[in-house]
Amino acid sequence: QVQLVESGGGVVQPGRSLRLSCAASGFTFSFYNMHWVRQAPGKGLEWVAVISYAGTNKYYADSVKGRFTISRDNSKNTLYLQMNSLRADDTAVYYCAKQGYDSVVKYYFDYWGQGTLVTVSS
Amino acid sequence: QSALTQPASVSGSPGQSITISCTGTSSDFLGYNYVSWYQLHPGKAPKLVIYDVTNRPSGVSDRFSGSKSGNTASLSISGLQAEDEADYFCTSFTSSSTWVFGGGTKLTVL
Numbered sequence: 001q002v003q004l005v006e007s008g009g010g011v012v013q014p015g016r017s018l019r020l021s022c023a024a025s026g027f028t029f030s031f032y033n034m035h036w037v038r039q040a041p042g043k044g045l046e047w048v049a050v051i052s053y054a055g056t057n058k059y060y061a062d063s064v065k066g067r068f069t070i071s072r073d074n075s076k077n078t079l080y081l082q083m084n085s086l087r088a089d090d091t092a093v094y095y096c097a098k099q100g101y102d103s104v105v106k107y108y109f110d111y112w113g114q115g116t117l118v119t120v121s122s
Numbered sequence: 123q124s125a126l127t128q129p130a131s132v133s134g135s136p137g138q139s140i141t142i143s144c145t146g147t148s149s150d151f152l153g154y155n156y157v158s159w160y161q162l163h164p165g166k167a168p169k170l171v172i173y174d175v176t177n178r179p180s181g182v183s184d185r186f187s188g189s190k191s192g193n194t195a196s197l198s199i200s201g202l203q204a205e206d207e208a209d210y211f212c213t214s215f216t217s218s219s220t221w222v223f224g225g226g227t228k229l230t231v232l
Contacts, residue, residue: 043226044226046223050221059218107154107174115167
């Protein structure tokens with residue numbers, strides 16, 4: 001079955017960096033666009049970034065553009081999120097999510113991980 | 123990238139029906155039917171319950187249904203059950219190749 005397992009979260013000081021990972025299994029990882037979505041404490045979901053199946057196209061939310069970088073290693077079935085210049089308002093649970101595909105690209109997230117908590121605090 | 127607008131909370135008694143709205147702009151919805159809905163229970167992975175406005179993934183109860191009129195999409199749940207108590211979020215693919223979520227709606231089953 002599809003599994004997405006995030007790791008790399010923790011407590012980090014403002015201005016520092018952190019890299020999140022998402023290990024995928026149960027599907028052909030290299031066929032699917034992948035996303036990061038976050039949820040700040042007591043807040044709603046916020047889309048963060050997407051990377052195309054081959055890694056050639058990437059899009060970001062305005063709130064993280066220029067600070068976060070999404071990448072993937074299809075040989076390792078792993079998605080990454082490099083987060084630099086972290087701010088207090090980046091504190092959130094970060095989820096990786098798989099975008100649907102059924103002969104054509106689908107515009108929804110059909111599987112999600114359980115998330116990893118990032119806390120930005122001095 | 124403004125969030126789609128959802129009511130903060132809705133409630134209903136077991137067996138009743140509720141509807142959650144999700145309002146955006148024409149650029150949010152792109153004129154296409156790319157609205158999806160997700161159910162979040164605390165500490166669990168989000169779960170897709172409706173995609174492409176009206177479609178239900180395999181395994182999701184037929185008590186869940188979706189619709190859209192103009193720039194407002196809706197999620198309806200009939201025959202409310204205690205297990206339906208959760209947060210619900212809508213999302214849409216936008217004209218700038220990004221995604222936007224609604225602010226979320228807390229459903230309370232009384």
